[in-house]
Amino acid sequence: MSDFEVIATGLQFPEGPIVMPDGSVILVEIKRKTLTRVWKGRQEVIANIGGGPNGAALGPDGAVYITNNGGFEYHDMGGLTIPGHAAHDYVTGRIERVDLNTGKVERLYDKIGEFKLSGPNDLVFDKAGNIWFSDLGKTYARSIDRGGVYFCKTDGSLIKEAAYGASGINGIGLSPDEKVVYGAETDTGKLWAFDITGEGEVAPGPLGAIGRCIAVQPYHCFFDSLAVQANGAVCVATILNGGITTITPAGVSTHTMFPDPIVTNIAFGGADMRDAYITLSATGQLIKARWPEPGLKLNFAPY
Secondary structure, eight states: OOOOEEEEOSOSSEEEEEEOTTSOEEEEETTTTEEEEEETTEEEEEEEOOSOEEEEEEOTTSOEEEEEOOOEEEEEETTEEEEEEEOTTOOOOEEEEEOTTTOOEEEEESEETTEEOOOEEEEEEOTTSOEEEEEOOEEOSSOEEOEEEEEEOTTSSOEEEEEEEESOEEEEEEOTTSSEEEEEETTTTEEEEEEEEETTEEOOOGGGOSSEEEEEOSSOOEEEEEEEBTTSOEEEEEETTTEEEEEOTTOOEEEEEOSOSBEEEEEEESTTSOEEEEEETTTTEEEEEEOSSOBOOOTTSOO
8 A cells, every 4th residue: 555644753662552442552672672752753762662572552550561572682674673582671561550641651561470560562452441362472593482462451350361372362352242252373474263151251262272273374575563443353463565455354355555664563543444554673763654444443442
């Protein structure tokens, strides 16, 4: 798609956009380790997070909740910013809360039982105010930590592992009826569906699979974060053939290209929910495009 507006440039691997009613967009800069507010032509840092703030969402209390991957090493490839293995100072991933008024950062979770969170990546609130989040895992020179789908409460009282063993669940979102949680698996380019059976619980997939596979792309690509349309289709940010891959619940895929090989996220806003804010992370940009279908209104979000 060539018809779009550039909202911000010079960002350090942006992700997790939240569309605000005052015309600003709150997002994370993973490499810069900040929560940042941008307007067209202006930027301000809300909080210095540390680690690798990756996903962001407004909660029922008006705070921003962060999935922090713990940090990456970064490489410059022909002027493009490319994330790599775990940062040299990586310790753990975590779930954090940021007060928008003060910038105070509070850690809610960094482990489940005896196991640390490896690389929390994306999150979505259900209508009850609980969080479903993904853990991408973590890569090292000769090994990989696997990831999965998790559930937690914002008061720090409960965290559950709903599904584990994926080669990296990245984007996460809920179906309009909140009966299904979707997870985009990065390395395989698969969209998984997890049928919700209870609080933080999902049905097992067939023959030991982590969930129901909705779609696999017929070409080599990586899946990143996602958003759900009002009609139930899932818009997955896609890497290598940079763009947005839209997948229906029946598994039919279409692709919209954008001029960056690492498109990482999409968020909807505007009066008709057809303003799509998309992070072009390798080139450090946030853009705005008109989308053919309205996005699904997120719980507790202004749009």
